[in-house]
Amino acid sequence: MRTAYDVDTVRAAEGELMALLPPGALMQRAAAGLAAACADMLGRVYGARVVLLVGSGDNGGDALYAGARLARRGAGVGAVLLNPDRAHPEGLAALLRAGGRVADDPFEVLAVADLVLDGITGIGGRGGLRPDAIPLARAARGSNAVVVAVDLPSGVDAGTGEVPGEALRADATVTFGAYKPGLLIDPAREYAGAVRLIPIGLDLPSVPSVEALQHADVADLLPTPGAESDKYRRGVVGIVAGSARYPGAAVLAVAGALRGGAGAVRYVGPGGDAVIARFPETLVSDGSPAKAGRVQAWVVGPGLGDGPGVDEVLGSDVPVLVDADGLRCLDPDAVRGRPAATLLTPHAGEAAALLGVPREKVEAERLASARELASRYGATVLLKGSTTLVADADGPVRVNPTGTSWLATAGSGDVLSGLAGSLLAAGLGARDAGSVAAYLHGLAGRHASQGAPATAYGVAGAVPGVWRDVAASGG
Numbered sequence: 001m002r003t004a005y006d007v008d009t010v011r012a013a014e015g016e017l018m019a020l021l022p023p024g025a026l027m028q029r030a031a032a033g034l035a036a037a038c039a040d041m042l043g044r045v046y047g048a049r050v051v052l053l054v055g056s057g058d059n060g061g062d063a064l065y066a067g068a069r070l071a072r073r074g075a076g077v078g079a080v081l082l083n084p085d086r087a088h089p090e091g092l093a094a095l096l097r098a099g100g101r102v103a104d105d106p107f108e109v110l111a112v113a114d115l116v117l118d119g120i121t122g123i124g125g126r127g128g129l130r131p132d133a134i135p136l137a138r139a140a141r142g143s144n145a146v147v148v149a150v151d152l153p154s155g156v157d158a159g160t161g162e163v164p165g166e167a168l169r170a171d172a173t174v175t176f177g178a179y180k181p182g183l184l185i186d187p188a189r190e191y192a193g194a195v196r197l198i199p200i201g202l203d204l205p206s207v208p209s210v211e212a213l214q215h216a217d218v219a220d221l222l223p224t225p226g227a228e229s230d231k232y233r234r235g236v237v238g239i240v241a242g243s244a245r246y247p248g249a250a251v252l253a254v255a256g257a258l259r260g261g262a263g264a265v266r267y268v269g270p271g272g273d274a275v276i277a278r279f280p281e282t283l284v285s286d287g288s289p290a291k292a293g294r295v296q297a298w299v300v301g302p303g304l305g306d307g308p309g310v311d312e313v314l315g316s317d318v319p320v321l322v323d324a325d326g327l328r329c330l331d332p333d334a335v336r337g338r339p340a341a342t343l344l345t346p347h348a349g350e351a352a353a354l355l356g357v358p359r360e361k362v363e364a365e366r367l368a369s370a371r372e373l374a375s376r377y378g379a380t381v382l383l384k385g386s387t388t389l390v391a392d393a394d395g396p397v398r399v400n401p402t403g404t405s406w407l408a409t410a411g412s413g414d415v416l417s418g419l420a421g422s423l424l425a426a427g428l429g430a431r432d433a434g435s436v437a438a439y440l441h442g443l444a445g446r447h448a449s450q451g452a453p454a455t456a457y458g459v460a461g462a463v464p465g466v467w468r469d470v471a472a473s474g475g
């Protein structure tokens, strides 16, 4: 599991450790790791041209000490001090002792740099880059240099992944002690480039604020039929989807559900013929969900139009996944009062409608939006997007690391709903079902596309292959 901790937790852990160490020792650990990472990226340190962008806090201190280490190995290091009176004094002295210097003309040195270290702000930064830093960040980006962010790309919010103004776009980020949520969640994540974690010995709590499943975690969660299993024990998932106008949504949701580990898939709705034509193993009916027979979980909503079924399914006592059209007129009280889990799977536009805010606000504040929805509806929320989040009202938020922009294709969400619903029916809790489905769906999207456009149907077809790969990595 990859874990990320919020700023207060990181600061508290740093404080505890600092009390046990000689003054400055922790910053030296960070700077040593940072300098080593830069040396790796440069290949040859001797003769390399390195520029430090130095803000007024300890983030600038890290950059100055790392710069001193690179200068001692023969790099030409120039520091651009954004606030010369407040630059970390010991760090600056170390740089000057090692042969580094303060740059006279920042733009001149940036234009010819091989590597730029962004030490403007770290976890203490507030409110995006200040006006004086913006042209420097742009010049760094516009040069041929590798741009390395110290701890975080300056200008992003460490705790939330929000980017409140302009931020520095890095090729790589070297972060200390722990990932911060902003390094995993968009839009900030996109600014970080490749992230490298330098351990500095922090003692962190067992429960993080954000976590990302990895192959082995997913392998442990995948349902596997035992010797005793028959189709009913493996779980039956009911799909209420599709309409005369959107029969394809029914096919795609069933396609996802058949790959999600449930023992059988029931389809309820007007798309039965289309479903059977593709998947003869499906149990179809066109009556009401309550008359369709017992299921262990329902999926309701893909392509449903104004179709009926949402209230009826929400009134059941089994886990329910609500997606797409099902989300349009959702009654918070009906969801809150349910005796079993509810998993809502909106994209940003649907989440915005549920929250009564503009879509842009949800896109800018993904973590807060997912949490708010979960708390308002007493449900688990899977917020789709470039970094899909799965949130409950409290506890760690799961962020999906496998997404690909090729998944932004019509019908891809229907496949995800079916897949997650099937995992619910197979017995996974809502958080696990949502995050395992997002993980497999992301990998399947990459597999199906191989860098070219993929169809949603192709994504569903790629799920068994990635399931096998992931299962093989389990312990």
Ligand SMILES: NC(=O)C1=CN([C@@H]2O[C@H](COP(=O)(O)OP(=O)(O)OC[C@H]3O[C@@H](n4cnc5c(N)ncnc54)[C@H](O)[C@@H]3O)[C@@H](O)[C@H]2O)[C@@H](O)CC1
Pocket (backbone or CB within 6 Å): 014, 015, 018, 026, 027, 030, 055, 056, 057, 058, 059, 060, 062, 120, 121, 122, 123, 124, 125, 126, 127, 128, 129, 130, 150, 151, 152, 155, 176
């Ligand atoms: N505390 C520790 O033990 C360690 C801290 N480390 C480094 O220290 C950093 C945190 O240092 P600080 O708490 O000094 O905070 P920062 O260095 O992140 O920034 C704080 C300073 O920046 C100013 N500032 C805030 N927002 C700004 C903005 N938008 N534009 C320009 N200036 C802005 C503040 O007035 C303050 O002077 C970490 O990110 C990490 O890089 C590392 O050395 C590891 C050890």
Ligand SMILES: [K+]
Pocket (backbone or CB within 6 Å): 059, 118, 119, 120, 121, 122, 149, 150, 151, 152, 153, 154
């Ligand atoms: K930084």
